[in-house]
Amino acid sequence: MKLITAVIKPFKLDDVKAALETFGVKGLTVSEASGYGRQKGHTEVYRGAEYKVDLVPKLRVEILVDDDDADDVIDVVVKAAQTGKIGDGKVWSVPVETVIRVRTGETGAEAL
Amino acid sequence: MKLITAVIKPFKLDDVKAALETFGVKGLTVSEASGYGRQKGHTEVYRGAEYKVDLVPKLRVEILVDDDDADDVIDVVVKAAQTGKIGDGKVWSVPVETVIRVRTGETGAEAL
Amino acid sequence: MKLITAVIKPFKLDDVKAALETFGVKGLTVSEASGYGRQKGHTEVYRGAEYKVDLVPKLRVEILVDDDDADDVIDVVVKAAQTGKIGDGKVWSVPVETVIRVRTGETGAEAL
Amino acid sequence: MKIDTGATAWMLAASALVLLMTPGLAFFYGGMTRAKSVLNMMMMSFVSIVTVTIAWVLYGHAFAFGTNGNSTLNKVIGGVKEIGLQSLINSTQPTGTGDKTAIPSLVFSMFQLTFAIITVALISGAIADRTKFGAWVVFTFAWATLVYFPVAHWVWGGGWLSQLGIEDFAGGTVVHVNAGAAGLALAFVLGKRKGWPKEPMRPHNLGYTLLGVGLLWFGWFGFNAGSEVGVDGTTALAFMNTQIATAVAAGSWIVVEKLRDGHATTLGCASGAVAGLVAITPACAFIDPWAAMLLGVVVGAVCAYAVGLKYKLGFDDSLDVVGVHLVGGALGALSLGILARYATAGTAQGQGLLYGHHGFKQLGLQALGPVAIGLYSFCMAWVIGKIIDKTIGFRIEEEEEVAGIDIAVHAESAYDLAPSHGGGALAAASVAAASQAKVEAEA
């Protein structure tokens, strides 16, 4: 089992979800995040005082997958999330030891 | 050391916290997340236009534990978070290499 | 590759970012979280009814680094985030199998 | 009679002010609910404007302020001539200033309508988070018809309570005791919210609550000083006393909090202000400024404790309609029996214990008012509520309550504030505008 985490541009979520669904992945977990990197943030002005906001809104998507699917899923996500512009984000994978479905107690591939 | 991550229904947090405390786990980190899976979202209507919101609010709980406790803690969490209805969430564990308590610099089991 | 996760006090983010930049780390991902641990929360009062809020606002910082840099980066983060008071947070590291830059598809160290 | 344009100008402004109180109440209440039920809470107020306006035009004004030519029947109910308001066009209504001037009858009707609206809306605070919307709509029609219109007639329309000599300048009993008692009844009919009182249900947006108080306070000047139906020294006294009692009660409540809980809270300040507004309502034109101050001190402190009663007695009056409106309204009405000095200018009629020759009688009357109206309203609301509950059902499903009534009942959520790409990535980005086809098909 692997945990694939993707940090993506928020407006790409729909594309990623659709691509994963097509591939056959049925579930994922998303959370709001902010990214700092090559992509610059923006400047805000309040009564003449300028504020540099250098964090950029991102979404953080987590997908649990079978070992065999891991590479394909990464591929799918990368393709769906790509705009080609700076700030498209990162995808990484981490080995997972156990996965359990809370509702049933099923473990492993069954739990997905 | 293991990192146990649980995606649960938000109103179950109190039960999970209580169960973990009883077991002896002293700390955890929570963040807001949204889940996509078998559980359906809901529909919203604005001036006659319908919007399908298919992400469901979840909480994401992270617990760092000693290797020996990992299985028990997973068990405790699964039991406390269970309602038996679709959407109860997942629990998974990942191996951790180092843990450090920022305040003191302690590492390993001491840091928990 | 390693994924270093730090749960820190929110007002320390600027210091952590600055320290990492000095060290040479160019990117990170942050999300809002809440912590439960030795640090106590606070009490709120509404029309005489008291509510104990025992979760404390934290930030969760994720940094992908090369294996060689991992220990140093952990060090940098711990130092920058330290106030010496209870609730300073934890830092932990997890092995990562692949990292990909979505924009270019580069993998490994290139992707950072 | 000659129209006094000045008096009319004030009554027009006052009508607009009182109408604004209901949106104000929507925010006062809405801020106190959880984020998942704020829209439903506000909608209960807004829909009261809809239903009570319709009932008022059709028959409400007639029942409350009409005459039916039968002096016995007229003790309990008005007439029918004013049905549809048609007969009020181009007719006039004497001002309350005794100078033989008038205002257009429709202005008086509009002013009174706004009272009926807010009284009904006030009740909704007792049943937050769990009420079927359709059932609430039915209840507002039924309760306005069977309770508010008759009771307004009893006290202000020449009915039996006014004939007894009960004083209620701007509605301590007609509005607040009346609504509070109905709220209590519905709290029993609907039962506790799931999780109450163990689960925390703290206010989700105190800014809204403060906004509500600001608008209520502002509008209440129309409510109280407008109740003179004219412009004279009494109007001025009512206005000033409203300000005094409200400010003092807000202060009194937060002093109690500071001493008892260690903190002066925003919600306490807001609640104290409303308690003060409630209590001064029946009394504002009849008492001296120092008495308004005294009343403010008492009601602020009493209500600060009264809102805790529900925990002791175990009923889920969610936003404290009982603790603030029933208790505050009764206290204000009662205070007249002691403090009233100007009830009817130049005579001892209606004066309280401190001034009148028949003080104890007035005190008795002032106790009778809240008791009679409170009981009537409680019983009727309970019966109406039970009938609704047994037929169409008054309460939403437990699952809907847990998930949130806004989405379940109104198919909306109040906030979508996430900054990521604007408009809530977690929600919006994952949403499909599924309905254009449907809209087109039906349009």
Added chain:
Amino acid sequence: MKIDTGATAWMLAASALVLLMTPGLAFFYGGMTRAKSVLNMMMMSFVSIVTVTIAWVLYGHAFAFGTNGNSTLNKVIGGVKEIGLQSLINSTQPTGTGDKTAIPSLVFSMFQLTFAIITVALISGAIADRTKFGAWVVFTFAWATLVYFPVAHWVWGGGWLSQLGIEDFAGGTVVHVNAGAAGLALAFVLGKRKGWPKEPMRPHNLGYTLLGVGLLWFGWFGFNAGSEVGVDGTTALAFMNTQIATAVAAGSWIVVEKLRDGHATTLGCASGAVAGLVAITPACAFIDPWAAMLLGVVVGAVCAYAVGLKYKLGFDDSLDVVGVHLVGGALGALSLGILARYATAGTAQGQGLLYGHHGFKQLGLQALGPVAIGLYSFCMAWVIGKIIDKTIGFRIEEEEEVAGIDIAVHAESAYDLAPSHGGGALAAASVAAASQAKVEAEA
């Protein structure tokens, strides 16, 4: 002429009330946009106050309500004497009550100014999320000058439409049809928002929308009942009818929703109320309460469907200026041709089909008004819009639209609510107050 202090008091209050409607509109509209464009939406309203006030003082009042001594020219435009308003100081304006009293001319001017402001602001709802701020500023000046001032003159300043006998008590055509048609034109000029209608663009803060409706409703009493320019039975009727039609239309809209979509929504209730306010505007002083009720039922239902038209026809009238203001305003104006009873007291002049001897003629006139004004406004707005678009550009860059217009155009974000360390850790903690140096350097 002698100043009637009562009438003046009401007109002062009414002017303040109508002025408040524009901030109210800012919230009504602002709540409906996404979180990334709420500030820009509100700023389009607020800056309309700025630009229209300037234009009004300089020449707007003169063009709309001045006389130029040439009766032919005066059919289409006012005069120049009132430029700068200097000539209005210490002059008076007869009230509308026919009793030979007056109000200060500056009060009348102020009252009318507030109408001009909100009419311009209304248009902005059609072009949410994508409009260059500078271009909007230019548009407001141009459209107010070339459309609003003349049109107000045509109907209220003694121009050709009023000479024909068209009735519009408080602005169903001058304000709502006028703004709605201009909104439609701009929706075409600017084109659809990126992603519309596929991407969801749901309201980000319905509390703001409800607040807006509350303030609009409150202010609208000044709008409608103030349009009598005086205090009499007509003022009272206008006031009451405003309340009736608004409440009923809100109810009507949510009944349609309940039947069609299964849910009575907050936004539906709010939209229905506005539709009712719009439709009753031209008619409020001329029809009976039952007719106001009927009008409310019709307009609530019609507009509930009309807002779906844009999906069918494919124009992105973002916040439904057309569906609510153009449709509602035309419906209200037309309704006069049938329902008007009191158009000119004591005569058949202006009465509708049901009452007047020349009913069909009036119905024709009432159809002519919206058509003439709607066409004129649409064409002029389109031309002005195109000119702006070809010169300075009317629309922001696509990237700015995706990232959010608030940050791109105003360098601000509306909310920073995160609780961590107060004031949004994710944003604030990572911010550097880079500008002190700059500020100092420039101060």
Added chain:
Amino acid sequence: MKIDTGATAWMLAASALVLLMTPGLAFFYGGMTRAKSVLNMMMMSFVSIVTVTIAWVLYGHAFAFGTNGNSTLNKVIGGVKEIGLQSLINSTQPTGTGDKTAIPSLVFSMFQLTFAIITVALISGAIADRTKFGAWVVFTFAWATLVYFPVAHWVWGGGWLSQLGIEDFAGGTVVHVNAGAAGLALAFVLGKRKGWPKEPMRPHNLGYTLLGVGLLWFGWFGFNAGSEVGVDGTTALAFMNTQIATAVAAGSWIVVEKLRDGHATTLGCASGAVAGLVAITPACAFIDPWAAMLLGVVVGAVCAYAVGLKYKLGFDDSLDVVGVHLVGGALGALSLGILARYATAGTAQGQGLLYGHHGFKQLGLQALGPVAIGLYSFCMAWVIGKIIDKTIGFRIEEEEEVAGIDIAVHAESAYDLAPSHGGGALAAASVAAASQAKVEAEA
């Protein structure tokens, strides 16, 4: 004297309008703080209503507007007869229109009370995020008593400044310079916020700020046009000029921003409007519309720069009370020395340089006012502040400041908006309603 119901109607409305300004200010200020201190900011305004009302009834009216029969003493302070306001019941106060009519004295008192309240509340903007609530309560009593009441007497109650011939129609010096100078003093007494100016402290909710501006603008018509205490051409001029200067100043500020910073901001527009309102306050009834326009241009631009001064001079006037109210108020007062034309109808009394025969004298007087009042207020506020600081302490602990004053001082948090299961899972779900027992025990 005969009561003019029209004038009274307007003054009743105006009193309600001005009272609403303080909640409006709470939102204007509250939106500019960080999310962790919004409730405290708002509470400083709301509690000012409480404390100043109490002080006003007890002795404020007497000190400011009473007479003491000693013409020398009366130069500096009023009398004692009006203590408790009892003597005002049934008494009247001449209107300002010179036609021998009156309004009830209590209406005048109420109107003036609302001025005292907002003046005190304005000060709080200088000391956001860090003020002990109890200390602020004490300060409001002390400053109102020792500064506001006497100063109001000097200028409006027949005291020495008015005897000198200084003009201040609605409070440019009495309200704005006075509050601004006190704010400056407290900014010094309390010192900078932790992290200022390095750490960013940007507004957390600009919608609130715009709401505040909307309510302030609306209420300010009562403030300025109500200051005529009657209804005539002067009232009308004051009303119109208020609108003109405000709109123009809002425009002027954002033009400066656009040229200087590249963006026209929402906060700039809001700030400009307030600056315009402040500056026109003393002058509104005395100058021509074109002069109001000129004043608007100047004050919008000057204040847009003045708010940057604090960075240069290093004092943390958190929400720019000095830059907007002190500077704007002084500018407005001064402008009278040049532009005033109608100061006392028909005479050269009080006319400015452009019109009066004694123009330079009036200009000098108009400079004296702000200087005298500003100095007095600054010194007294500093002394009162220091005494409070040395005794009960004026500032909260550093840790409380970092964690957020709302939770530390009021035990509340403003927002709990998280959608998960409604009402903030992260907060609410982890909360235990620990206190029922406590509440019960104490109830």
